[in-house]
Amino acid sequence: MLAKGQTVIQYIEQLAPKHLAEDWDKVGLQLGSLQKEITNVLVALDVNDEVVEEAISLGCNLIIAHHAIIFRPLQGIQTDTPMGRMYEKLIKNDIAVYISHTNLDVTEGGMNDWMAEALGIENGVPIKDIHSEQLSKLVVFVPKDHHQKVLDAILNAGAGAIGNYSHCSFNIEGYGTFIPGEGTDPYIGEKGKMERAEEIRIETIVPHTIRNKVVQAMLKAHPYEEVAYDLYTMDLKGRTLGLGRVGKLKEPTTLGQFVETVKKGLKVDHVRVVGDLDRPIRKAAVLGGSGGKYYNSAIFRGADVLVTGDLDYHTAQDAVLAGITLIDPGHNAEKIMKEKVAEWMTGKLVEHKYDTTVHASQVNTEPFKFL
Known part of the structure; x- marks a missing residue:
């Protein structure tokens, strides 16, 4: 028996209720219909043309993604543009797209708990209460x-x-x-x-x-x-x-050693680092996505280091003066959600005896190349 679209979404909203999303965020069904049986689900961080092709090849008629495909108001959809062609391909192949973003970030057992676990942060609490x-x-x-x-x-x-x-x-x-x-x-x-x-x-x-x-x-x-x-x-x-997680590490370390933990735990080859590599690190904070503006909140919670993406030059300078170290593994480090959401959804579907299959996207949507 295949699960209906609404049933699949009820399960993901048990994990990440929509009301937890920030007011500015665009979550929920963004394209297509849930009034159908779902054969295969693809879990992705981003939706681009390669991800859509992957969904088609796997026979997926639902994509659950972290980042919205429609964030700003559309003035029109021109199918002779790259974005327009992607929308057209989704519609022609009857693939619905559902977004779970900041609600997945803040929920218990969601994005930031997964990232904290990967870094060895124990008993993590939010950096910023929401x-x-x-x-x-x-x-x-x-x-x-x-x-x-x-x-x-x-x-x-x-x-x-x-x-x-x-x-x-x-x-x-x-x-x-x-x-x-x-x-x-x-x-x-x-x-x-x-x-x-x-x-x-x-x-x-x-x-x-x-x-x-x-x-x-x-x-x-x-x-x-x-x-x-x-x-x-x-x-x-x-x-x-709330946003992010902060807590003590399983074992005290140095910033340089913790960098290797971050690279291994979040599966990234390169990071940007702000601070003395020999500085002792006992308490760490992590915030998926763009969290540089919350370094003061991390300091208030007693963190020695904040791990977050999209750091800008002036935030890095200010953090040095404020006395906290920073590690930037990139926004794409949130890809940890693909396997985690797919595993969680599979458990729910099996528990209720549905034959719908969930796949974690294998497409690397990192837009940057490090030379």
Whole structure:
């Protein structure tokens, strides 16, 4: 059985929810349709003509890419230009293009966690906080014989996460009263008669982003026709997500030695380095893409070095004066996402018994040549 396009996208948005993207970013479906069965998916960092040809050769009808193919407003599509011909080729071969960009960068278990892992950064936290999760308190009253079923449904839907603890809840016994009216079919009691039922009050924490999912799971498991429950918006914030990652290295090293770690971990042949190669490095920061402007945030978090792409001359000069070292492996170092996303998507599809195949692009989209 092949997965529908919307199903594939639901999985990628479980990994990198769209609401985590920056306001300026262009994420989501950019070309084509998801109203079809997906035979093969190609995961790419960029979409260029070579990547499109690769998708055609593999029989792919969906590309999931990191960088947008349409970022600025189009005034028109001329098919006698290189970009226009690429759009035309995608459309004629019925290949949809979906973008997961800054949402993939900041999400837990996404781009910057992959890069941090590759560099040996342990227990990484964001360099720059971007999103604080809004929390709600869910309270529901359940008859004792359905308590465990409803509790499991709520917690398995994602409620009850506090820090590194999951399935957190508070439960207390009490009595509920009600009179079933005309047209009802009560689980407990009789029409027109006061009923006093032994119930359990369940309280738990629910992230705003999955509130509807949790409530629907609760209602499905609950035996009552009319479920008594409350949702309270809380001032307390949940997880904080943000750009980049900073943390201690597994072993202290020098800048020169760490350069080799970066080259090996991110699979790049060359890097640009700012700073004394003999400087001790104990705490490192990494930010995929263009992160030079965040060197002060990295300093504030205690980093000895920031690994990021697209560094300019004046940022390098300012960083030297500020006392932090820099390593620029290039923007293309984000290619680490190809294998990681393909592996994650394959796991989801296999878990749900779909025959759709996911491929990591083998095309090198690095535009620079080092001579």
